[in-house]
Structures are given as C-alpha cells and as structure tokens.
Amino acid sequence: MKVLVVDDSGVMRKIIARGLHSLWIDEVVEAADGVEGLAMFGDGSDIDLVLTDWNMPNMNGLELVQKIRAAGHKHPIVMVTTETEKSQVVKAIQAGVNDYLVKPFDQEMLQLKLQRVLPNPQTA
Template sequence: MRVLLAEDSGVMRKIIARGLNSLWVDDVVEAADGALALAQFEKNDGFNLVLTDWNMPNMNGLELVKAIRATGSKVPIMMITTEAEKGRVLEAIQAGVNDYLVKPFDQSQLQAKLERVLPQPTI
C-alpha cells in the first residue's frame, strides 16, 4: 500500500507516517507542502491514497486536491486538518476529497477513516 502524505509540520508528518505504518501501509511518501506533493504525484505512479493537510505553504491542500482531480485521477484523497467548520468540509468534498479527519485525532480514528476509503489487504 502506497500513500502520499502532504503535511507541512515535520512532527505531524512523522506521527501520521508512524500511524500508517502500524496499520497496513508499507510505503509513505512524504511532502512538506502541496507543491512538493503534486510533484511527487506527477512523477510517481501507483499511489493508493493521498493524505493532505489544508493549511500549507506554496500550495494548500485544497489546491492540491483540485490539481490532482484535474489530472482525471480517481485516487482516494483524505484531508487531515484543523479546519472543522462545516462550510470548509463541504468545500473540500466538492473539490474531490473522499473523507475528512479533524486534528487532533487518535490511531483508532485514523484507522476507521482508512478503512472507509481503502480496501483492506488480505492476510
């Protein structure tokens, strides 16, 4: 399972990556902003999921979602952010986000959201 993680906080990136690795995700490609994430997305094929923060420098998460959807990609995208206002959630969904996780969150919440957007591997 290969995930692209766009998050400007290095600490939060590590927390999320560790959480993903403790589940069934074996390859996490990290990017410190949306522009770097888009570059990774464009040069690497085969992401099973994109996780993105909303508020990042250079290109925010919503702009990243729109850029990915403009390519025609149907890859699941989950927004992980502090932006919990209903209008913001609806804006993200209209842009093409498949699910939304509000910070702070715990491992069980991350797992539940992943199970909603990704097929679980068979053991």
Template sequence: MKFLVVDDSATMRRIVINSLQRIGFNDTVEAGDGQEALAKFDSSIKFIITDWNMPNMTGTEFTKVLRSRDDGRHVPVLMVTARSVKEDILTAMEAGVNNYIVKPFTPQVLKEKIDALLPAAAA
C-alpha cells in the same frame, strides 16, 4: 499500498506516518506542500493524506489539481486538518476530498477512514 502524506509540519507528517505504520501501512512518501506533492505523485501512489493549511499550495488547491489529471482522478484523498467548521468540510469535499479528519486524531480513527475508502483505492 503506497501513501503520499502531505503536510508542511514535519512533526505532523511523522505522526501520520507513525499512525499508518501502527495500522499496517509502511510504504509512504512525504511532501511539505501541494506543489511538492504534485511533483512526487505518480501511479505508484494509491492513497493520499493531506493537510489543508500549507504554504505555496493548500490541500484543497492540490486536490483540485490532482482531480483535473487523468492519473489523479480516482486516488482516494483523506484530509487531516485542524479546520473543523462545516463550511470548510464542504469546501474540501467540493475540491475532491473523499473524507475528512479533524486533528487531533487516533490511529483507530485514521484506520476507519482509510478502510472506508479502500474499495476506491483498489479500483
């Protein structure tokens, strides 16, 4: 299953990708912001992990645009961000995010969140 990892921090993208590899997912594409992610998104992408705070297009803006597209309506989106207040989580969910992780995280937490969304990814 191919993942799109979206974060303006190359270090954070590497942490997410390394965590994915540790739990058995090796097919990834990287993007530094929402605009780049939209340019790289295609039907081979089955799961998206995005940060919130990024230049050019935030994770919530990216998710809203993705959800407006026929090919992006049903792709699971997991937000991994430092934003932890309840209002931010609600805003992300309203934008179309399926689940939410607050940084820092462990590979086990990432696996649990992905596993919870896998039935949607398989559909």
C-alpha cells in the same frame, strides 16, 4: 500499498507515517507542501492514497486536491486538518476529497478513515 502524506509540519508527517506503518501500510512518502506533494504524486501510478493537510504554504491542500482531480485521477484522498467549519468541510468535499480527518486524531480514527476510503483495507 504506498501513501503520500502532505503536511507542512514535519512532526505531523511523522505522526501520520508512524500511524500508517502500525496499520498495514507498506510505504509512506512525505511532502512539505502541495507543490512538493503534486510533484511526488506525479502521474499517480505508484500512489494508492493521499493524506493532505489543508493549510500549507506555496500550495494548500485544497488546491492540491483540485489539481489531482482536474487531471482525472480517482485516487482516494483524505483531508487531515484542523478546519472544522461546515463550509470548509463542504468545500473540501466539493473539491473531491473522499473523507475528512480532524486533528488531533487517534489511531482508531485513522484506521476508520482508511477503512472507509480504501477498496479492500486489511485489518490492523
């Protein structure tokens, strides 16, 4: 399984990647913003899941989600963010995210979100 992690914080990308590797994720690729993330996503053929931050320079996570969905891709997407206002959550869901993970989070919450969005997740 290959996961694309998009976050402008290098530290947060490493935290998420470490959490994913400790579960069942084989490969994690990282992008620093939505523009880089969209380029790495490409045609989506080798990405199984996208975890994206909301607030990033160049292209934010919401725009990234909208572009992926506008291209017709159905990949599971989890928004990983500090945005907790109900209107923001609704906006993300309307854009096409499958789930929402609020920072800071623990390993158990990360695993729960993956189990909810992936078709046949393994257990840790």
